[in-house]
Amino acid sequence: MKVIYSPQLMEEAAFRHLSHLERSGYRSEYDEYHSLADPIYELPEDDREIAFEKVNKIFFIERLKLGDHVLRALEAVGLIPKRKRTTKRAQLAAVALGADETPSELEESSSSIHGVPVDDDSQETSFDDDLVSPTDSDLQVEDNPQEDNQDTEDTDGVVSYDMVRDFEERIIEVHVKRAINKVDEGSNVLNRISGKPMIEMRVLASRFCNPEEAQELDAFLIQEFMHAKDMVDPEFDYEDAFIPGNPSVKNLITARFRLLWNLYVDARLARAGIISTMPREARYREFDNFYRKVPEKQRRGIFEGIWQTEKFTHEELLSMATDLESLMSKYVDDVDITEEERDYIHLQGSPCPLCKFPTYNWVDDPESICDEMVIEAIQIDFPDWENKDGGCDRCIEVYELRAGV
Ligand SMILES: [Zn+2]
Known part of the structure; x- marks a missing residue:
């Protein structure tokens, strides 16, 4: 799997991140950037764009390690194998370089200022190359030691490794692009049918600006990659379904489908101990808005039921979104709800x-x-x-x- 970042994203993200560092009193990267970027204005105009792209790429990927957010998210959802195999090598390399191992972002970026490649195949990730494969860049990621203990990764790592390998091979490329606004953000799987699936992810460059907001960025990426993973998972069996009805019906069904799918994503992340974009209670309030006609007790029951469900298919989620009756019959016992209450609910559809x-x-x-x-x-x-x-x-x-x- 290749991870490719668009020049626009790298440019804006690196620039914003550097400006943020500068404002916070960390000038060294900022100055270094300018020492490389400013002379570009001396170049013939035709050569400048490429030269800027190279500098931006060096900063985005190597100095500021902003691509690591994407790689960590892919790892977290199991789209690429956890890069534990390389941990020791990376730590050794870091030690050999005398690099600081403090996990803080600022330290991380300043320790990398040496600009010394940590591994010997790092030229593959250099700016001449358009793409970065996770295994190439992973050595640079590991500034902080993995907390996972060696035993569990050896025993239960085997099965999940095969599974992620499968996904990794199924998805050829991940394109990470700059979103123009919040509405533009999100992900999609292209060429799903042709057998060369490619994830296209659009993300606001401003999310890369502030290290303190890194957790939000990671949660966003993970949420999106979970959807993408479902879309290529044969068990989920995603289909571009035709949703019948007039535009307002379509919108309602689509919105409910998105909510149920997000809920399914959240629940799995919670079970894996991964922080989602939205806490469970906030997701319940969103759910609440869509289903407020269902009496409170039953509404809770439905939410709980979905939360506990280990596996859904695309079809199940869509039919629950289309027809409230199928949602009710799945999670609400008939005895739980009186005929009168049921009549009053005015089930959508x-x-x-x-x-x-x-x-x-x-x-x-x-x-x-x-x-x-x-x-x-x-x-x-x-x-x-x-x-x-x-x-x-x-x-x-x-x-x-x-x-x-
Ligand atoms: Zn009518």
Whole structure:
């Protein structure tokens, strides 16, 4: 697997990181950067871009080690093997160089200022090369000793190693690009069908700026790579599914699907002891918003049920997102919920009592928002209808027009 960073990302991330260091009183990298970058302006104009790219790459990858966030995230989700094999070599190399082993980012970058390659195949990661493979650069990562104890990595490392090898071979390339804004951030797996899958990750360069925000950056990358991993996992069986319905229905289903998938990602990360982008309670509040029509007790039950589930397929998540009934039947015992409560929930996708069309936008309590005349107009057509039966937003609108309000 190759990890390729776009020149735009490397440029902005390195620049922001260096400026942050400079503002925090660490000038050495900043000065070094300028000593390399400033003379580039003397070059013929046509040569400058490439020269800047080289300097940015040196700083992004070697000096500031910003690519390590990506490699660590790939490792954490099991898309590349944990680079333990090289730990000892790296530590030896570090010791041989007299490098400081303090794990703090600032120390890390200042100790690397020697600019001495730590390993002998490091020229492969040099700026002449467009790509960095994880095994090439891993020696540079290991400034802080791995805490994992040797025994467990030997025993249980074997199985998971094979699995990650599988993924590593399945995904040919990871392209990390600069996102233009927050909405642009995210990941996708391209060429999934053609058999040469490639992860495209878009991330804000500003996330690389502040070492204190490194945990957030890592959590973001891990969250995204988990999705990408699911997409190439035959057991998850991802498909570009057609979601039926009008745009607002599609949006709702898509949003719920994303939520359920994130929840599934969070739960697995929590079991692995990895910090997610969102704490569990915050994810529950998000869940809460989408399912507030389900009574509290059942809502908790559904959330718990999903959280505990070890494995989902894409199809299961999508059907739960499409049809609340399938979500309820999976996690809520019939005895838990009275017929009356169930009627009142107005399951998304269940028919409107007035027009009988599958309904995603319910008006739960028309009385609270409509004139009395509207309620009367409905009851003229549907004598058995009660306010608590609700209706779709379109029907309510029609009756509002009819009642002339
Ligand atoms: Zn209706």
